[in-house]
Amino acid sequence: MAAPLSAWPWEFLGNYKLAVYGLFLGKAMYKRYQEEAMDQINWCLHIFIICMLRLFVHQLWSSYSSMLFLTRNRQINKQGVDFNQIDKEWNWDNFVILQAIIAALVLYIFPTFETPSVWSKNGLTAALVLHVAVSEPLFYTVHRCFHGEFLFTRYHSLHHSSPVPQPLTAGNATFLEHLLLAVVVAVPIIGTFAIGHGSISLIYAYVLVFDCLRCFGHSNVEFIPHQIFDAAPFLKYLLYTPTYHNLHHVEKDSNYCLFMPLFDALGNTLNKKSWEEQRKNSLNSGVNGRVPDFVFLAHIVDMSSAMHAPFLVRSMASLPFHTRLYLIPLWPISFAVMLVMWAKSKTFLVSFYYLRNRLHQTWVVPRFGFQYFLPFAAKGINRKIEEAILRADRLGVKVISLAALNKNEALNGGGAIFVKKHPNLKVRVVHGNTLTAAVILRELPHDVTEVFLTGATSKLGRAIALYLCRKGVRVLMLTLSTERFRKIQKEASADCQKYLVQVTKYQAAQNCKTWIVGKWITHSEQRFAPPGTHFHQFVVPATKPYRRDCTYGNLAAMRLPEDVQGLGSCEYSMDRGIVHACHAGGVVHSLEGWKHNEVGAIDVDRIDLVWEAAIKHGFKLISDTKHKD
Template sequence: MATLSAWPWENFGAFKYLLYGPLIARVLYSRIQEDIKDDWCLHILIICALRGFVYQLWTSYSNMLFLTRNRRILQLGVDFKQIDKEWDWDNFIILQALMASMACYMFPILTSLPLWNTRGFVAIMILHMGVSEPLYYWVHRYFHGDYLFAHYHSLHHSSAVPQPFTAGNATFLEHLVLNAVIGIPVLGCCLIGYGSISMIYGYVLIFDFLRCLGHCNVEIVPHQMFETFPFLRYLLYTPTYHSLHHTEMGTNYCLFMPLYDALGHTLNSKSWELHKKIRLNSGKNARVPDFVFLAHVVDLTSSMHVPFVFRSFGSKPFSTKIFLLPLLPVAFVVMLVMWAMSKTFLITFYNLRGHLHQTWAVPRFGFQYFLPFARGGINKHIEEAILRADRLGIKVISLAALNKNEALNGGGTLFVNKHPNLKVRVVHGNTLTAAVILNEISEDVKEVFLTGATSKLGRAIALYLCRRRVRVLMLTLSNERFQRIKKEAPTDCQKYLVQVRKYRAAQNCKAWIVGKWITPREQSWAPPGAHFHQFVVPPILPFRKDCTYGDLAAMRLPDDVEGLGSCEYTMERGVVHACHAGGVVHSLEGWTHHEVGAIDVDRIDLVWKAALKHGLKPVSTVTKHNQLQKIS
């Protein structure tokens, strides 16, 4: 690597934050020793925290697609590759904290500044416009030279979609230069006697605010302002202006003021025309997706597992983290606002072979689906989302787990019957879910034990397996439901469906298919070496050490998916629940039928083969093993 391209603490991981330790120790020491009135370390720490908060707020706003999708400049999603590349975006804040502490030791005047000095604000604006802006402009142009760009600046430009965190994603050398750009006005004002604490806070935070503005990829600056006051276009850049620097390099080098691009003849001629065009189109709908997955929130902690809260957290499989606990009151307030607004919102989108896929979310939490008095309101929101998709011209809308609950709306049947002229296809995706579970079961299995046997998925699994001459022990207390399912089986296969009423009936069966949550005590009836296949949410607890537990039905999306940067609940990157994948296949195949209500057993193999044809892959290691056995 080139000299000064890597960060000194690049391999520290989360331990890099220990570099704040001396500052924290100094603050604690000054508080213990009452005779020491030294607050400069505290101010540095507060400024660092505020800077991180500014970047986080801007990033959250940029990823609130339900607010920004019609004003986005680059219509691309932020993928996992970019998120990982920008993971340590805040290195520069640590660097500038260390440099600020060194400056305080070298220039003691910095440790005894007044709270306010009006002249300082005037002076720092003059120094910024006369020193920082031209200095940044010329250095930036040099960094676009062949050698410096290849070894230093290319990292910053490697991010496909500008984001506020992209502003901090640069090499060590670049941020040393930026440290001079931001430090010269501050230090200059202080040395000439115009410095103040409020001036430093204001200048640094406004500097970060404008950096985030340029990288946010959302055009928020009204074009009417430039039409009314044309000279302003040379004093303040816009997100569109800066995005052109990333898409058409060689233009728009300025820090915040396009004036220097005009003077240096590097101003992109399309800057303000494109800015006006994006602003005028902001009231129109963006490109209509081919497919929408209608999700729902599970609980308060999982509600924070979305890109517009913590992008890095959302890019990993969900797990409860300690740092989320203080944010629970905020999440609770947001939940109340969601209920009050009662709007579905867009939380992520990605492209698959040119087909735009989106995820919408219903403003309802998991526990509400089990409240009888809440069903009407939930169905109303789902219906509104379906009708909205129909108006927009979306081809397929797929319902997530609880949104298609049989007791809630009959697996989507309610909406299809109520609106027979729907152009959008409503899909529950359970056909592929059944296919995933069934392909986990080896062909040499002759007997299985099935809980949740009379559910939508349980029925389909039982009917499919009995056709394969597999004996199915169906756990159900309802003789009527069992007999109804048994009559659906071919006459010569009905003998393979056996009703059982207790778990002890499966004490010799090593293949358990769990469709209803079972307790550790109920699991104890399984013999040693048993395998628990499951389609129950939440998954059962892995209580038995002498048994194995399967994954929830899921599939990995094809490798050519673009713009996917968030994990679906507890799933790994690029993996979605089978019902979600079922909607994707429905869209890619161009099927024109609704997939609602009972599962068509005859279509299970058809849907499975279609999923594999389009590059979706099974996630379960059991399924992969079975597939290899079939091939061999």
């Protein structure tokens, strides 16, 4: 049974708790249009605005701490934020609602607060004095009490259950803890009003600075130069650092202060390693950290998916991507960013995870999907991919895997042009399509005798056709190019060539219930499939499921091994812990320590070998068939 006051009263409401903000806004609008209220302060409006600003402050800090391309060398705890931590901190914003409700109750009980000034020259000074004299020692005392066995187990352990401090971790605590924190926040504000120096600007300034400092301490990014403390040693007792607070999460019986280490020094609870660790982290900020064994070079798909990046809204990135209506107003911003990225930008790091204690990173080429199909953009895109490969080579990365359009055959021959241009590369360049082909083939029914294949002369289509004809499966290859078909057919042995059949129209598949889609097909083209057809696919973007009497597979994908650590974002539309098969193929290449480059045409003889290696390392096939409702 949960301890009293540990759960939040509105926990049962889920996301409907956000309606509380709507109540404040509605009340504010109602008061705004009441003539008798025009001469009074619209407190409901101010409470609503402050709540929105507080959420924005936390989001900005969260985005900054997750921008690995800026902060990777400044991170204190190098471990990634995983799905488990994100879920635990999902309701981090409960305290904003709580303090808004408390503020409304205080204003109702003490209506004398109705007519404060906008600014008071002595207000901030008075609030600062009250903060130092009351709030700091009060928080220190209460916080230290919560580290006693009884209170820690029942209340404070939730806050410390997050292995990697983050700005949103600051709000992740029990109801009782935030009730007491509300008192800490309220004392300087109410005290300043009580002595006649209160103002509207004071409330805004104190609350937002309070939140900024809390997020700063939990940011897990050390950006305070140690030279400041060397020049003025007394400053280290006036303002804590992210390193200082991080030590509290690691060694729980020290560094209890709110913002000022002075009180830890007075209480003899100051961790002796605080300044040494801060100096060390500051010095390391200019040094490249651990080199990843594997890099997956991804790209942005469209305007909507660009907002699915982990450093924007981490809760959204932790779920499979789909277009959300509330993001539509942000499209102009996404479009503007695209133009800037198109003009001048570099490949950047967006996420990482550990597997077998090896670091795996995802870099992103700053190009949107449609740009890959613009003839004049090809040279620039290849230049960015080449720069990423050369950078990985300089760093000492072992394997770099190209995602989707980054290995487009028409663009760079599946990565072959980079290997040919730079024959002395130490990093292995991998397109990962061998495992993609293996996954598609393993998803086919064991008793299949005939398949219909679109995109039949592509890199994947060719490999799938040649593999199936060896198994005696008849492959209807949709292509208008007889020359390309004949070239593939000649690669098959003489006794298998009869299983490869060229077709030029979708009508040829009217009696075939197994379609392998490598080229986007329209609604009218899908009509030729007989009822009960299953559409396997390797086309990007995935084919839309129009037929109610058919089933559709997602893009070829595999579930990562269970010992993956630090993974906290979904790969495009994939579920948690699932990556595209080409991504998994690159990981397998790295884990196996293979020394060859996997570029250009797929080696059909290696399909079974790569599949067995993936299974050996704990990768699992995903059963993702879904029915169109």
